[in-house]
Amino acid sequence: MPVTVLLVDDEPLVRAGLRAVLEAQPDIEVVGEAADGAGVIPLVRQLRPDVVAMDVRMPLLDGIEATRAVLRTVDAPPKILVITTFENDEYVYEALRAGADGFLLKRARPAEIVHAVRLVAEGESLLFPASVRQLAAQYGDEGGNRAARAVMERARLTEREAEVLRLMARGLSNAEIAARLVVGTETVKSHVSSVLAKLGARDRTQAVIAAYESGFVAPG
């Protein structure tokens, strides 16, 4: 069963681009399009897509309100992937707070876009880039624990995964983490892979960066 996607963007060009990229994948199917947030809810009810790729900046009803509306009124709601042009778009964080599951840069490479859709479809959050940092800032970062907890909640890291991430952020290799936790290296690799997937990181370096940027670990 393919992943079904609903595209919501006011620019036809963007919709066409996303459609082209996503339809090229055998396991992804674009089941519908909308030009603004107002028409999303009936479409979601009708098409029941797995994922809604939604622009934040739209006329009539923006992506944030649309996200809230969908999550509030539809049961078994789809995963919502926020589309944005700018990395530091403040609306993105609004959207994430509104319950979106991840975000997507328009200038991302096709492979990344496809990857993002698959990830959120599988139920994982996509948080990696600069966005998480802002999330931390929102919480005021008093003691840094709030931010860490917020990341935990969003990324839904398990206890073990969080533990592994902390050790990764101290520069330990898989073998060293394994020794520290008294488990096999294969086990550590498994946890590391989960962490990378949940954070949307490509390698351990990016995961550690995310850990610092989010306040999950603090310098000093």
Add this chain to the structure above:
Amino acid sequence: MPVTVLLVDDEPLVRAGLRAVLEAQPDIEVVGEAADGAGVIPLVRQLRPDVVAMDVRMPLLDGIEATRAVLRTVDAPPKILVITTFENDEYVYEALRAGADGFLLKRARPAEIVHAVRLVAEGESLLFPASVRQLAAQYGDEGGNRAARAVMERARLTEREAEVLRLMARGLSNAEIAARLVVGTETVKSHVSSVLAKLGARDRTQAVIAAYESGFVAPG
């Protein structure tokens, strides 16, 4: 089982001070002393300490050569903690490159010294300890650039190397850095290797950690 330590320093006063500080800990035991690097190897073979606290500047055989010698000739070698007087002692980085596991400032507070010994005993590298952060704090961190420059001076990174480190700290791979800087990947690898050597980092992840911990790059 306590952590066993061998002290190697040409100044008796320093040895006495270290012994006093370390012996005060129930879990740390000073098992021997040496006044120069020449006598280290037999002592290590005989005493098999967990950690060797070794001065860099010593007569006969300096800490760098002694470190190399120990790591080359002894199997299951101890962790080596380099002792230095000056924060910007160029020999320290030589020693780290030679395989030392961390460094220690003579004027560090007792608690920090104890902490350092425990950390390396646990198998962790001590590359950018509190001293560097304090250095950053001294500069007031106005804009963070001063701290970054201070780290540059410490590690003596060239402009290009610093540039590469910044990109590494943004999660870019060697190929991506190469594309960004419009050079070959081999060139990037060369710079990365230099950065790792100068920072005493084992891999790019540790280098990025060092960048964050030192204030060379700042979260948020």
Add this chain to the structure above:
DNA sequence: ACCGGCCTCCCCCGGGCGGGGGAGACGATC
């Protein structure tokens, strides 16, 4: 009793990474 999440470990496999060399070009310095 069943199912799902978590933790644990295993396989194969490709590719990026890092070490260890070397080398040429350029500019600054001596």
Add this chain to the structure above:
DNA sequence: GATCGTCTCCCCCGCCCGGGGGAGGCCGGT
């Protein structure tokens, strides 16, 4: 002119890393 440092690129090589699978045990919720 000679030397040194920097930047550039090249080689070989081993290994850790990460992806993609799968699988069993444990526990808690339904």
